[in-house]
Amino acid sequence: MTHVLEVDGLEVDYDNGVRALDGATLTVSAGETVGIVGESGSGKSTLGSAVGGLLPPPATIADGAVRVDGADVHRLRPTELRELRRDRLGFVFQEPIGSLDPTMRVGRQVALVLRGRGDVLAHLERVRLTDPARVARSYPHQLSGGMAQRVAIAMAMAREPGILVADEPTAALDAQIRDDVLDVIFSLAAETGTTILWLSHDLPAVGRRCSRVAVMYGGRVVESGAAADVLRAPQHPYTAALVRAVPGAVEEGERLASIPGQPPVLTGPAKGCAFAPRCPEAVGSCGTSRPPLVRLRDRDVLCHRAPVGAGR
Numbered sequence: 001m002t003h004v005l006e007v008d009g010l011e012v013d014y015d016n017g018v019r020a021l022d023g024a025t026l027t028v029s030a031g032e033t034v035g036i037v038g039e040s041g042s043g044k045s046t047l048g049s050a051v052g053g054l055l056p057p058p059a060t061i062a063d064g065a066v067r068v069d070g071a072d073v074h075r076l077r078p079t080e081l082r083e084l085r086r087d088r089l090g091f092v093f094q095e096p097i098g099s100l101d102p103t104m105r106v107g108r109q110v111a112l113v114l115r116g117r118g119d120v121l122a123h124l125e126r127v128r129l130t131d132p133a134r135v136a137r138s139y140p141h142q143l144s145g146g147m148a149q150r151v152a153i154a155m156a157m158a159r160e161p162g163i164l165v166a167d168e169p170t171a172a173l174d175a176q177i178r179d180d181v182l183d184v185i186f187s188l189a190a191e192t193g194t195t196i197l198w199l200s201h202d203l204p205a206v207g208r209r210c211s212r213v214a215v216m217y218g219g220r221v222v223e224s225g226a227a228a229d230v231l232r233a234p235q236h237p238y239t240a241a242l243v244r245a246v247p248g249a250v251e252e253g254e255r256l257a258s259i260p261g262q263p264p265v266l267t268g269p270a271k272g273c274a275f276a277p278r279c280p281e282a283v284g285s286c287g288t289s290r291p292p293l294v295r296l297r298d299r300d301v302l303c304h305r306a307p308v309g310a311g312r
């Protein structure tokens, strides 16, 4: 299988001293749908931005690399990086308005992305907008959040990217349309063979839609593998805690398990496992030595206590 994306020991620091990624490693094959989950602050957005060489200026890469189709993103010349973004990558963010130009009619913006390769209305139809002609004539502020996000998706998918990075694309939308918008993203990507990286808080939804899941904590991918397996038999205590924290996972009336304590804000490399202070299974060495990558068939786990046979 071809690897469309390799994130290799990536370390990213912001200029306020925060270490957002602390050796994140993830390999993705063509056509996979990968859900990247973790609490707020775990580094999901930083990782997503790094895939397109889109880290904001206060960020510096201390170590590691991101390769898209084998090309080291942060070593490309500016023109090569622009081409890579235009031809191979698509991005959808939480706020659709940020992807749209407020001063330009929607149809014209879609046409600019298409550069003559395809019909604007057909692309608006593909994201299941009910009145594509009216949307094309509109300015972004005349659209609802859901419509604007569909337009942003149409633009991100217009050139059939190899990889779509969708960073919490439904977080700002009304609950009742979230599934529709995700349906649009996942069905379009399936049609075009686009690999999805879906950055999400919603572990059960990731379990339903994604082939793989990568769990982030403290700027590292602490567990990754086939979504169904990871949810059924987590190997990392943090994944296990996330699975237990899901409302559907407990019987009605049973107390909902939440994860005591707060996620860390790192200001340099973690000395040990970043989850150790909250981990019910931690032993002394967990806080003082960084867990090595344990590879168990189709599963990668960063835990001193792995493997545990049938999961935690």
Ligand SMILES: Nc1ncnc2c1ncn2[C@@H]1O[C@H](COP(=O)(O)OP(=O)(O)O)[C@@H](O)[C@H]1O
Pocket: 014, 015, 016, 018, 019, 020, 038, 039, 040, 041, 042, 043, 044, 045, 046, 047, 056, 058, 265, 266
């Ligand atoms: N522009 C920024 N400047 C300073 N710190 C940032 C910036 N963006 C993110 N961070 C910090 O980096 C860490 C990881 O953030 P982020 O990648 O946004 O995680 P997530 O998307 O999982 O919530 C957090 O501690 C966050 O506060």
Ligand SMILES: [Mg+2]
Pocket: 044, 045, 046
């Ligand atoms: Mg984020």
